Amino acid sequence: MISREFHWSIAGHDITVRVEESQGHGTFHVEGRSLPFRLLQSNWIEIEGKKHRFHVVRSGNEYTIWFNGHTYHFARTQNAGLGQAAGVAASGEVLALMPGKVLRVEVEVGDTVEEKQTVVLMESMKMESALRAPRAGRVARICCQVGQIVEMGQLLVVID
Amino acid sequence: MIRKVLIANRGEIAIRISRTLREMEIQTVAVFTSADEHSLHLRAADEIHSVDSYLDSQEIVRAAKECGADAIHPGYGFLSESPALAAASEQAGIIFIGPKSDTIRVMGDKLESKRVMQKAGVPTVPTWDGSPPAPEYPVLVKAVGGGGGKGMRLVENAADLTGAMASASREAGNAFGDDRVFVEKYIRQPRHIEFQILGDSQGNYIHVFERECSIQRRHQKIIEETPSTALTLELRNRMGTAAVAAAKAVHYHGAGTVEFILDPAGHFYFLEMNTRIQVEHPVTEMTAGLDLVREQVEIAAGGRLSYRQSDLCQIGHSIECRIYAEVPEEDFRPATGTIEVFEPPAGPGIRLDSGVAQGSLVTYHFDPLLAKLIVCAPSRDAAIRRMKRALGDFVLLGVRNNIDFLGRIISTPDFAAGKLDTGFLDKHPEVFFSETPPIEAILAASLPGGARAPGAPGKAAFPGVWTSGSWRNS
Secondary structure (H helix, E strand, O other): OEEEEEEEEEOOEEEEEEEEEEOOEEEEEEOOEEEEEEEOOOOEEEEOOEEEEEEEEEEOOEEEEEEOOEEEEEEEEOOOOOOOOOOOOOOOEEEOOOOEEEEEEOOOOOOEEOOOOEEEEEEEOOEEEEEEOOOOEEEEEEOOOOOOEEOOOOEEEEEO | OOOEEEEOOOHHHHHHHHHHHHHOOOEEEEEEOHHHOOOHHHOOOOEEEEOOOOOOHHHHHHHHHHHOOOEEEOOOOOOOOOHHHHHHHHHHOOEEOOOOHHHHHHHHOHHHHHHHHHHOOOOEOOEEOOOOOHHHOOEEEEEOOOEOOEOOEEEOOHHHHHHHHHHHHHHHHHHHOOOOEEEEEOOOOOEEEEEEEEEOOOOOEEEEEEEEEEEEEOOEEEEEEEOOOOOOHHHHHHHHHHHHHHHHHOOOOEEEEEEEEEOOOOOEEEEEEEOOOOOOOHHHHHHHOOOHHHHHHHHHOOOOOOOOHHHOOOOOEEEEEEEEOEEHHHOOEEOOEEOOEEEOOOOOOEEEEEOOOOOOEEOOOOOOEEEEEEEEEOOHHHHHHHHHHHHHHOEEEOOOOOHHHHHHHHOOHHHHOOOOOOOHHHHOHHHHOOOOOOHHHHHHHOOHHHEEOOOOOOOOOOOOOOOOOHHHHO
């Protein structure tokens, strides 16, 4: 018998699941309930006597679950009660939302910007998209150049 | 006689063209750039040939000559509507599977094409070269050489026009190498209805009915179907006649599409003519029972149309969903990555034209279209149910995509009722919200051996991270 605990952040809620498993049989303990399960052939699981088809892939702590015809995305957290990185919205970092090319930088260091003002224009998959200031402030740093190919999540502009 | 065809394209359309050519016992050559060295379309061809760019017509013609190809099929996008490739092929004595370069030039110029259609008596939408009078707003800014929503902007008031034209012009310049833009009247609540047409070199023209393409995001189609719920028999005949008149006016040679917008009062206007195979051509094939790529090849080889108008009828109803690597819930941002799991749906009345498979790498170099899922059934209602089932069976993981989003759209009462227009998504914000996962999904995700790390091969759901239970060997 092996026992493990998982902490999930689902739409802002923290959920802890404890799994006990041996020889393909086991029990999930979640929110005060105990649910017996049985692993069937690949990608099939029986929970409380009901069969479900599923697939799971993961990238770091980000999980994608295909479950009975729908795909869901949620994150695993390291500790119970600790949600996803707080304060992202309040930060003045402008990050590339997708990989692509920087077409134009619309601001200069020292400029005052409004919230939602366009600061960078990017092109990805032949479509243009505008990256906007997450909040009002002053441009402290520009970390990209016109024509540069950037990765998803790369820091482009910092607003103080 | 065509013996060998170079397919100047990639992705699902290169594979789809290759399938028909093989049925016709014609040799195929696939081309690829360094970003596509491992792509699926290379496996579908008899020969492969590397190129520096899919957009260099001289290089494509040179490649065709080097391989001994006697024809070039351009697919859609890339050089398909470039008069340069058609002209370079004509000069090199290679058959271009498409219309004459002059036809492409005229129809690719949206202003010129409108003049030609007005002369042929086909109704068109009003346009302006610069700023229109204030009461005409909102207006659309469009690229003269454009298509697929690229270089297009909706402008609500005169103050935003200059900025929108500059931005559209830049995007058009990058995408099509032609930065000219113009301003067109915006028709409210329009439906996008297009007619498939065919014309041969002996002056025979037919239409192969309509396709309704009203479900669009950012002016790009995502769900198409035929027949359209908006057309009565009488309106279908009138629009079909106009489409054939449009083809005749330019002595159209090959397969093409005449696009109309239809307003709620039943008035239709010529929008543009696409001088290539369309992304959504399968819905026509599924209901009319012909192979449009085969028709293209036979016409290009000098053959006559295999059908007269009176030979054609549609059986049943067909719907296509475009599977894109994008996140609709996050403003349609494009997604990239490796496809970890790919289990496509199957069964009666289901067709999948895919450019990817398990292990395919999706990069930001190209259009985010991964695959097209097409269903056909005896009625529209049955086709919707079949599409729901097929989307539900489709497992595509590793690259974020719009499969669930498409399922939510076709599940709306308005879609079921056929109440469609190009503003459908703006009126249905509910389709942008993904469901919260059921508790069982979270439980299944909590099986430590259940998750496959990115890039890891294998097909079992539970590689032995967990226990060595007997289930692993079954």
